[in-house]
Amino acid sequence: MPEIERSDADWRANLSPEQYEVLRRAGTERPWSGKYVNEHTDGTYHCAACGAELFDSTAKYESGSGWPSFYEAKAAGAVELVEDVSHGMARTEVRCRRCGSHLGHLFPDGPAPTGQRFCMNSLALDLVSDVPGD
């Protein structure tokens, strides 16, 4: 069970409609539409729903997919992996372990050192810059 549990009405009230669709209804933003696709600021990507630290900018890379991509999570326990057979595909869903919100999917075609691609939705993330005052 997620550490943070809130009612559906609560999530709706605290997220934008676009964020709610991705985070709580496992939606996917259109490729190249997200604000973090070409983001290069040093910092930490947090869960847009609960604020948990999910990815470090040092693990972000250019996947060419149209979604922000990382080769590893900030900590092994930050995310939860769930088998997903929706839309006629067998995929691995990535959720925030703390609040259970949908973040994106994991694919085995990433770069070294992990060979993994965490394909995330910008709408599910909140970048906190390392640069003071940024």
Ligand code: FE
């Ligand atoms: Fe979360």
